[in-house]
């Protein structure tokens with residue numbers, strides 16, 4: 060029941076200096092990933108928070124590749140760095156960037172994806188897109204490999220396609236909720252999120268760090284990424300509010316859950332909050348079931364689910380935290396308890412933490428790419 064609890068500081072990845080090694084936690088002597096028979100890759104947005112994590116995950120998982128094109132904006136073009144003992148030059152992203160590319164991992168924002176995702180797919184690449192540009196487009200698979208791998212049917216290398224990576228909060232939520240849903244059928248979910256700076260990219264992480272220093276030094280905090288003070292504060296998610304009072308991040312949880320679970324009747328009501336945590340999101344999730352499910356059975360199901368780790372030790376008050384999951388692949392689940400506000404075993408409360416740059420973005424995308432191998 061109790062998982063390893065390693066406390067460590069989140070790894071801060073700032074923008075690449077002119078020559079810097081891309082992060083890698085593997086030994087440096089043997090490189091198995093560069094192989095003639097591997098697919099040719101393109102990483103779009105390689106200098107960003109998710110782009111950097113793509114490199115880390117590809118390396119950690121020995122993803123085979125015959126070549127990688129490192130792509131970013133004109134601002135970064137020409138910068139050099141080393142990845143797996145080879146020097147790469149960052150290229151400016153253009154429509155020609157995808158000539159001969161088999162798999163393109165996109166994380167440069169929605170407008171870049173909208174403009175060049177279809178171009179890459181038309182040139183034969185399988186695009187795995189981290190933005191929200193195509194998630195709700197009918198016919199575009201929206202995939203969490205542990206949850207709905209069947210959505211990838213028919214997608215293969217050599218046949219251009221766009222596959223969408225779900226929103227990070229959706230991935231973290233459904234990784235925990237789906238194993239229970241499969242057994243007891245979830246009819247309603249109340250999801251409250253506590254979202255980290257890293258979810259808003261590398262510049263937001265830098266702003267939180269800067270503001271924290273400024274506030275401690277008695278200075279006025281610099282607000283560029285967020286419109287209000289972030290350090291020592293929390294606020295409603297910064298995405299646009301809609302006419303129904305929910306913001307875009309919340310509606311992603313509602314709509315993406317319906318698509319991924321192929322269930323337009325599932326009721327989801329989220330509240331998304333930005334908290335001054337550097338990396339990894341937390342979510343409090345209340346599940347209502349069609350069939351009864353007691354908490355011990357739920358704990359057993361979650362303990363055996365792929366990609367999950369249960370941290371649920373009431374005796375020591377040890378439960379998931381953002382620090383425990385930072386830079387980790389698994390989503391952590393704890394506070395598993397019967398919902399006292401509901402009769403019988405028809406409601407369950409859980410608390411979930413996940414590294415949203417990793418499983419919420421880069422890892423999930425690389426797992427999708429692995430399904431093509």
Ligand SMILES: NC(=O)c1ccc[n+]([C@@H]2O[C@H](COP(=O)([O-])OP(=O)(O)OC[C@H]3O[C@@H](n4cnc5c(N)ncnc54)[C@H](OP(=O)(O)O)[C@@H]3O)[C@@H](O)[C@H]2O)c1
Pocket residue numbers: 103104105106107108109110130131132133134135136152165166167168169171189190191226227257258259260261262415416419420
């Ligand atoms: N952060 C997360 O946890 C997370 C999770 C899920 C999905 N996503 C999505 O992933 C995408 C990137 O997020 P991020 O957090 O990695 O952002 P980020 O740290 O701000 O990085 C943005 C990246 O996009 C590149 N870029 C921006 N404009 C470009 C252009 N016109 N042409 C080519 N490249 C361009 C940037 O290159 P330069 O350095 O050259 O400017 C940089 O590499 C977004 O769509 C975001 O919604 C993020």
